[in-house]
Amino acid sequence: METKEQYKERVAHLESDLHNLEGYMEEFTSFLPLPVCIVNADEVIVDNNEAFADFLEYSKNDEGAGTLLANIFVEDKALEELLTAARQSPDSALERDLTLVTTSGEEKSVTVTVSARHDIHDEYTGYFLGVTPIPEPAESQQAPPPSPEEEPKAEQELQKSKSKLAHEKEKSQAVIDSMRDGVLVIDNEGRVDSINAKAAETLSLDQADIHGEKIADLDYHKRLVPLIEKIADKSSEEEELKLGDQTFEVTIRSTTTENGQTYRLVILHDVSEDEFVEDMKLTFVSVAAHQIRTPLSAIRWSLEILVNQLKDPEQKKVAQRGYRSTKNMLEIVNELLNLDRLQSGKDGYSFEPVNTTELIQQYVDEVKSNDELIDQPTVVFEKPIDRLPKVRADREKLRVVFRNLIDNALKYTDSDGSVEIESSVHVTNDYGNDMIQISVSDTGIGIPPEAQDKIFSKFYRADNATAEQTDGTGVGLYITKQIVEAHDGTIWFESEPDEGTTFFVQLPIAQTQD
Ligand code: ADP
Numbered sequence: 001m002e003t004k005e006q007y008k009e010r011v012a013h014l015e016s017d018l019h020n021l022e023g024y025m026e027e028f029t030s031f032l033p034l035p036v037c038i039v040n041a042d043e044v045i046v047d048n049n050e051a052f053a054d055f056l057e058y059s060k061n062d063e064g065a066g067t068l069l070a071n072i073f074v075e076d077k078a079l080e081e082l083l084t085a086a087r088q089s090p091d092s093a094l095e096r097d098l099t100l101v102t103t104s105g106e107e108k109s110v111t112v113t114v115s116a117r118h119d120i121h122d123e124y125t126g127y128f129l130g131v132t133p134i135p136e137p138a139e140s141q142q143a144p145p146p147s148p149e150e151e152p153k154a155e156q157e158l159q160k161s162k163s164k165l166a167h168e169k170e171k172s173q174a175v176i177d178s179m180r181d182g183v184l185v186i187d188n189e190g191r192v193d194s195i196n197a198k199a200a201e202t203l204s205l206d207q208a209d210i211h212g213e214k215i216a217d218l219d220y221h222k223r224l225v226p227l228i229e230k231i232a233d234k235s236s237e238e239e240e241l242k243l244g245d246q247t248f249e250v251t252i253r254s255t256t257t258e259n260g261q262t263y264r265l266v267i268l269h270d271v272s273e274d275e276f277v278e279d280m281k282l283t284f285v286s287v288a289a290h291q292i293r294t295p296l297s298a299i300r301w302s303l304e305i306l307v308n309q310l311k312d313p314e315q316k317k318v319a320q321r322g323y324r325s326t327k328n329m330l331e332i333v334n335e336l337l338n339l340d341r342l343q344s345g346k347d348g349y350s351f352e353p354v355n356t357t358e359l360i361q362q363y364v365d366e367v368k369s370n371d372e373l374i375d376q377p378t379v380v381f382e383k384p385i386d387r388l389p390k391v392r393a394d395r396e397k398l399r400v401v402f403r404n405l406i407d408n409a410l411k412y413t414d415s416d417g418s419v420e421i422e423s424s425v426h427v428t429n430d431y432g433n434d435m436i437q438i439s440v441s442d443t444g445i446g447i448p449p450e451a452q453d454k455i456f457s458k459f460y461r462a463d464n465a466t467a468e469q470t471d472g473t474g475v476g477l478y479i480t481k482q483i484v485e486a487h488d489g490t491i492w493f494e495s496e497p498d499e500g501t502t503f504f505v506q507l508p509i510a511q512t513q514d
Contacts, residue, residue: 038117040126043069043083055131057102069129074099074107086114087124100131109134182248182268186231188261190214202243202268203227231266246272286340289333296333300326307373324374328471331407338400339458339475342482349486353390353510354398356423356436357383363402364421367410375415377442379406382422389426391436392510397483404476405440405503411469412501413444426509435489435506446497456481456491464497 035052037045048064056072058064064072073079075098082096093115100110110131117125173194176183182199186192192210200207203224210218215231218224226241230250241250249269256262303323310316341347364381371379391398409419419442426434447455451462461474484491488508495501 034130034132036128036130037064038126039069039129041124043127045069046126052131055102055108055133056100057104057106059103063103072100073112074101079112082112082114083127086116086127090116090118090122090124093128097134181270182266184266184268186215186264186266188263190216192218193263199266199268202246202248202270227266227268231264240271241268246270247275248272285336289336289340293330293333293337296326296330300330304373320374325471327370327374332471332473335404335473335476335479338479342479349394349397351392351394351487353513354393354395355388355390356393356398356438356507357388359395359399360402360421360423360438363399363406367406376410377413377415377417377419377444379410380418380420382420384423384425386425388423388436389434389509390513391487391507393487393507394483398487398507401480401483401505402438402440404480405505408476409440409442409444409501409503411472412465413442417443417500419443433488434509436509438505438507439502441500441502443500446499446501447493447495448497452493452495455493 035049035055037048037052040046045064045067048061050061053061053064056064069083070076070079078096078098082094082098086094093113095111095113098110098112100108100112102108110133113130113132115128117127119125173196176185176194176196177198179196179198182202183194183196184192184199185194191212191214193212195205195207195210197207199205200210203221205218205221205224215228219228223243226243227250230239230241231252239250241248247270249271251267251269253265253267254262255265300323303319303326306319307316307323310319360381361383364379367376367379370376406419406421413419419440421438421440423436423438426436428434445464445468448462448464451460451464454460455462456477457474458478459474460478461472465472481491484505484507490506491503493501493503
């Protein structure tokens with residue numbers, strides 16, 4: 001049985017333990033980095049730790065004591081709800097995000113953790129309350145609201161960039177307005193983004209009226225209809241378009257801006273004037289050619305006789321040179337006349353079955369007889385072993401084709417080179433038609449790569465050709481192509497500079513062979 005002294009001693013120990021425990025608890029909360037406070041049943045702070053004092057910017061540690069809890073939070077109602085919920089859940093700590101106001105008036109977002117305090121009889125006595133600051137979002141994610149003095153500055157910046165944008169737009173509009181070609185910019189919804197003065201004038205439209213309008217809805221402007229069709233046809237890129245009595249070359253390009261917007265740029269280049277100039281040129285050429293053809297033929301004929309009769313080598317050489325020049329000039333004149341006939345449409349086609357071997361042989365014979373008069377490359381015609389079927393052709397026109405190709409081969413090949421003509425049995429073209437293929441190969445100067453896509457154009461001559469041969473018009477191949485295509489045939493070539501060139505012609509076989 002415990003004596004009275006023993007009992008007193010044990011109580012004293014317990015008291016000291018309890019005291020130590022309180023001290024320990026006080027120390028623990030005091031050094032706890034988390035701001036915490038003890039609140040009584042009337043919701044008044046009775047004690048707080050150092051972290052809490054720092055967080056609320058108290059000048060003294062115990063400054064908070066006696067402060068009504070509601071006074072340090074912005075959201076009264078939310079706080080009350082949190083405390084009530086904590087009272088009703090005695091064994092748990094509850095959390096809520098609230099805004100705390102420090103003594104200096106600064107508002108801090110915090111997560112508030114609350115648990116209700118009870119005495120040994122389970123009587124409710126108040127709360128333990130801790131606050132955890134909510135980290136501020138990174139500056140890049142959320143810019144701080146502009147301070148009152150910053151606000152006019154931001155507004156100024158905005159105005160500045162707006163006027164810069166407007167200025168840029170005005171500048172681009174001025175640039176496209178000053179262009180001699182018509183320019184139309186269509187956005188990816190098919191609306192008119194911009195139109196320059198020239199395009200508006202060409203299409204008889206009011207610039208301001210159609211800005212922002214859907215191009216497809218503008219079909220009540222009759223003049224615009226053919227262009228709308230071209231714009232709608234995404235495959236068309238460069239084509240000619242007739243608007244009234246004017247002709248335009250229409251170029252349509254798609255462009256995508258940095259921000260992913262796609263625009264279609266429509267450029268209208270008026271070629272009516274070019275056509276007029278070309279017409280004038282051809283009229284002049286036609287008149288001039290007609291005037292000089294007859295005297296030139298007479299000179300050529302006289303020189304031919306002279307070359308054959310002269311025995312003295314020196315004299316023969318001079319006459320040969322004269323003959324060659326006259327022959328070249330006559331060829332040029334003939335070519336120009338051919339072009340004139342072709343352009344004027346005066347010269348219709350009359351088709352019949354034509355024996356190509358015969359036609360080529362005739363011209364090769366003619367060339368070979370020249371061989372005796374002038375120095376030129378050797379000409380070989382590899383006659384096909386089997387008789388080839390006849391082609392459906394205009395005999396005179398086809399003669400022009402072979403003459404142009406063979407003459408070019410001779411003209412652009414040195415006299416120690418060679419020209420070879422072959423004609424092969426029908427090959428089947430892409431459409432399943434039987435064709436005759438004729439090729440004219442030479443070992444001459446070749447066609448430079450940069451010139452290859454232009455040599456069938458009217459008046460075009462490659463640089464290496466003009467350097468070698470001053471005579472030439474650049475219309476021979478243009479005429480040749482027109483004729484071949486009028487025969488439903490095709491023409492193409494393969495060429496290596498300084499190695500030689502081969503022109504190929506394919507012509508359809510005539511249905512009837514007599
Ligand atoms: P040209 O009167 O100049 O011969 P063409 O229309 O007949 O005019 O030919 C156009 C251009 O094609 C020539 O100027 C030349 O540059 C090139 N060309 C044609 N045939 C040949 C060839 N066999 N070898 C090299 N270049 C050729």
